[in-house]
Ligand code: PRP
């Protein structure tokens with residue numbers, strides 16, 4: 371069942387203490403992708419979760435770069451998928467949003483015509499840490515006058531309480 375699948379996925383996420391810095395436990399999602407049964411289980415759980423979201427999202431927004439691993443899988447449910455990228459990567463008219471990292475700031479961008487005003491958006495990323503990335507993505511969607519109905523992540527780092535910074539309902543499949 372759903373929880374059994376997620377427990378199996380969690381067992382297959384390799385953790386690296388003190389990477390990239392002392393005190394941080396890096397949760398490596400690529401260890402799931404390198405194990406087809408675990409990747410299948412994660413795909414099944416993502417599909418099952420998304421199929422139960424009401425209303426059905428009009429658009430999936432995926433965050434560079436590890437969000438790109440999962441959004442497109444869900445998009446095969448016949449939901450258009452559009453990227454949020456780090457600055458300078460997207461062509462055409464774009465909207466920008468600065469966001470905070472542990473040290474300093476960075477900029478996310480979205481193409482202005484990628485979402486229409488009033489559309490319902492599902493934002494997908496691999497991991498929720500401080501929440502800065504998801505918050506910025508939600509602000510970009512808001513700039514385009516669309517509504518984020520949910521943020522969905524594969525992994526959530528509970529100790530950082532990042533969901534408190536994301537002013538939108540947020541769902542995680544696996545918690546650490
Ligand atoms: C990581 C991760 C999330 C973000 C979460 O991405 O993939 O997108 O950090 O952190 P936050 O909740 O504190 O914002 P990173 O910026 O390292 O980029 P990458 O996906 O390109 O590796």
Ligand code: ADE
Nearest residue numbers: 394395396397398497499
């Ligand atoms: N991005 C931010 N914090 C992370 C962590 N602990 N593991 C993997 N990716 C991350």
